[in-house]
Amino acid sequence: MASDRSPIVVWFRRDLRLDDHPALRHAAESGRPIVPLVVLDARLASSPSIGARRRERYGAAVVALDRDLRRIGGRLIVRRGDPRAVVPAFVAEVGADALYATRDVTPYAVGRDEAIGSVTPIHLFNGGLIVEPETTGHVQVFTPFYRRWGAIAWGEPLRAPTRLHVPDGVVSEDLPPSPPMGGPEALVRLRTFARHGSARYESDRHRLDLDGTSGLSADLHFGTLSARRAVTKVESVAFARQLAWRDWAHHLAWYDRNASSIRADGTEPEVRWRTDGDGVDAWREGRTGYPTVDAAMRQLLATGTMHNRARMIVGSFLTKDLLVDWRVGEAHFLRHLVDADVANNRLGWRWVAGVGPDAAPFVRVLNPSLQGERFDPAGTWTRCWVPEVAHLSAATIHRPWLAASG
Template identity: 40%
Template structure:
């Protein structure tokens, strides 16, 4: 009888277009499907709370899908090295199949694990599936890593196009005696008390089947208008596929082919955003300290402020700027935030409040269901002006103007800041400018039912530019700027 082969599921929680699963199935060996919750290897970047909620439901969906094909999903918790020692000893497996990950800790762990398994005469087979283009193979004409997106994307488009997605294996041959499994509920991935996931349950369907339906709906009904509609926060203009992509309920190849084949201007714009995701992975694999250190080392001298009061106001959606507050409350309620809102709220933290981008990065890591190390760190650095192809530091979003432009009827603010829902549209993005009788008619009492702005935009902008200039002109400057609060 053939020795079993282990299929190690990671961020590829699907049956279709799963190269590791397909290759293992083609061997004809009995399969052991394995998922390991390894909380130790990632260190501080262990999966955040919101993403753990998603992971629970995604594993449940994968388990049901595999069970429908006669295969049991084995769950184990602990360091992967120790788990594999146990599983190989229990099953007699002589091969392991997995798909690549690109986080620094995962690259180190997988290399060590491959050596360990080789010493135990267990063959390993690794496949690319979480990106469209292998990050290590894309280089500038000088053989260097890319630091600008546009030439990177040109290089992607000049490469051979992504292969067509693989169909789900027609049949899977299960190991006759699967190893013992942990009970998913015992992992306590779901919030216990209080239950803060009520809003997430209302807005998300998790798993491969739901992901494919979401992709089909977007490709059929929305992608054509994507280039125009993607910035309007109160409308259905974006795909919301990011958590499905992060957990591998969809492959980027499936998305690429679903969007690219009926060619459209909106489709081209969406594929470019998929390209930005690729660029973030390219940056992470060539800069392992991306989550912790600015790519532009000059910013290590930036005079950030320590201001826990303002940081808490930002986290809780109590800044007095309706668009920022709506964004932060959307994040807390749904575990997700519209991309335009991410830009504005991140810029507000860094440039209006002069708070270190890494504090925002870590808050997003814990509260986003789509928290991805490459995307999260690269995008926070981009907004902060210290990353690759970064936005210039002097680009400081005015939250009121951004709201008036991209939430013109106030639908987004009214949804997530209900205390302002009755306010006249002329003042929905700047309630501090509303006459007292207008506020009274809407039931709004500034400083009581809704806060005054915690900073004045004009003063904050001037302070941010002064801080940036001080960093550039005083290389030895390390002290923080004055912490006097700015009021409206």
């Protein structure tokens, strides 16, 4: 029978940190034993839409979480399998009378948590977003959303607990075979950006050739960094605005969770998307002949990263020059980006393709040559990734056909 000494299971998902973690903090303050749990979800581990880089980064964050829990007297319990079966069985096994987790509003997580909640009550704490969907309501256009979002007080981030008591005898399976990289490393990156990058963020963030953005998207995706910690630490309105885009993307995912089809929402442009493969393969492999597009696509395959401006350029090229369905691009990004995020990626692709309530109009096409000239003016970034044009001057690198004909 449950007692006030029965343990609380804190189930970590996309919140792999100790800092500003309301569920963990609440459990720690109860004074009861805590069983920190991670379930390595078999469905996600074998999904073709999750690439090796994203899996490795997740593994590294799990290993780091165990390291960080041990520093405060705890440890992480790892189990493998379908959380729908594993979590209720685990709660019964350890004799817990409470299951805590951080709310995740994306569709797979919502379905999973509802299924588990029907068997074992699950207490979901905020902590993934800065502002929850219910606080702003369903706002379909970004600018009014941002106005509402900016008027909400989000509260001070919570400090990590300093001591945990994990009961003996709970068996853990092996950790993933990764070197640790998690919360403390993310906080170092955040501090470095706050100190050295934030003042130039507004002016440099679109430049492909500069290190002008925070590089924190994977930390925010896996929750090794709290978005509230990030917005509080960095003094930049432009940076806060991007975090508002992240919240908005997740709110839209939450409010669309029961929509059977995006085609049915009335925002799909009347385009007969091409289905033949040639252009798509050239796009995926960075062989289109447009250096800016090719540089971005090769960088993605080589590193799992891509600058936001480059995502817009290659997205526009795929959907508006090649006339290929935006879902093809969405799937390719999900597979290859380290920071691939169902909500942010969907919003980005819909925006670029002119789909959705507040998207760029379909007729707004980004010219890759002009974009290259504007955001990589000397061609330094393009030269790194497209060696066949590296010998060209800044004047022709973004239009190599002029050099060839001249």
